[in-house]
Amino acid sequence: MNRDLTSGEPSKVLWMFCLPLFGSIIFQQLYNIADSLVAGKFIGENALAAVGNSYEITLIFIAFAFGCNIGCSVIVSRYFGAKDYTGMKTAVYTALLSSGVLCALLMLTGMAGCDHFLHLIRTPAEVFADSKLYLDIYLWGLPFVFFYNIATGIFAAMGDSRTPFLFLGASSTVNIGMDIWFVSGFHMGVAGVAWATFICQGVSCVLAMLVVFARLKEIHTKGRPAVFSFPVFQKIAAVAVPSILQQSFISVGNIIIQGTINGFGPGVMAGYSAAVKLNNLVITSFTTLGNGISNYTSQNIGAGKLKRISEGFRAGVRMVWLLSVPLAAAYFFAGEWFLNLFMKAPTAEAMHTGILYLRILSPFYFVVSAKLVADGVLRGASMMGKFMIGTFTDLILRVVLALFLSRTALGSTGIWCAWPIGWCVATVLSLYFYMSGPWHDA
Helix, strand or coil: CCCCCCCHHHHHHHHHHHHHHHHHHHHHHHHHHHHHHHHHHHCCCHHHHHHHHHHHHHHHHHHHHHHHHHHHHHHHHHHCCCCHHHHHHHHHHHHHHHHHHHHHHHHHHHHHHHHHHHHHCCHHHHHHHHHHHHHHHHHHHHHHHHHHHHHHHHHHCCCCCHHHHHHHHHHHHHHHHHHHHHHHHHCHHHHHHHHHHHHHHHHHHHHHHHHHHHHHHHHCCCEEEECCCCHHHHHHHHHHHHHHHHHHHHHHHHHHHHHHHHHHCCHHHHCCCHHHHHHHHHHHHHHHHHHHHHHHHHHHHHHCCCCHHHHHHHHHHHHHHHHHHHHHHHHHHHHHHHCCCCCCCCHHHHHHHHHHHHHHHHHHHHHHHHHHHHHHHHHHCCCCCHHHHHHHHHHHHHHHHHHHHHCCCHHHHHHHHHHHHHHHHHHHHHHHHHCCCCCHHH
């Protein structure tokens, strides 16, 4: 169901819109979590390390898909809020065509450079073959990742967060069952978890696109919308490219950090692989709620209702802080229980690594969540320069400090300490930029 985010009490509107988004991202993360969980429990610690190692590279491709999602979603939201349905359909078609071309280029790049990427991050010999196998299968499913992300961006732009939630709930649940079936029943090893994800994401993508086109057909327009518009493409790119750069550089930074972690051996790799999946579940959830704020902001700018943006920001911060309380407490006090979900008979080093990582990062979820809400407003308002300053500050600090502190007496613990420092500095910047926005004068 399409929803107008420009009317109604902002707090209630955002809760109704964002809660299904939160549920969707939980299910989205279950794809990656299921792969690691099944690899660690049913295959072994090296398989868990291989999937976690590959995951850092797949995040680069996901960064491009995510950027296309945001670019499409923000611009389609703007047209939807202004009730310009002809422009909205042109934006959808333009996003689909341009994203398809980008996806094809990335597939070719990935297939040609897979081995090089793995050597670049110093992948240990004992997990190299499984890491490459997982990546090869993942690349064949990249179109599903791209077009599913575009579909969810279109749904969100029209105020519909329920449909993606239903798709992801069904597909991720099936994915867990197929992971176990392929690995335990057919003894396919790491290939089993990769193929299970490929199939489930493929079915979800096809169904989501069918619903998108059916939904668009129901919206009547004056005249025939253009299939591609270069001016609209420029608007989409103005939001998508900074978002892609943001996510790509974060992924590159994570790969650099992964290379540093790999130097500490498979035990630290496995502990980090399990813990970072748990952390990413939280951060990606906050990011997705921030994306909801972007749709809210963009629709209200399109409708000329700037005053509602400040009200939406305050409601968004309350929302993410309510989520931060149980998540931070769970990871800080029960981290070992969560880590045991991923690892079968973990080594002491792997468990110690995972617990320490979660205990250092989880208290700062209150800080980073506020940053991601402010970033959502900046992105929805197309203030991409300021948005990128906050993001790159966080990334540069994390990478530089991780490289430096890992060479001190802190060892691998120094890497985990870099996260909160980067978050705190970047949050101050993002909040400052939000406070300087035009909505405060409305």
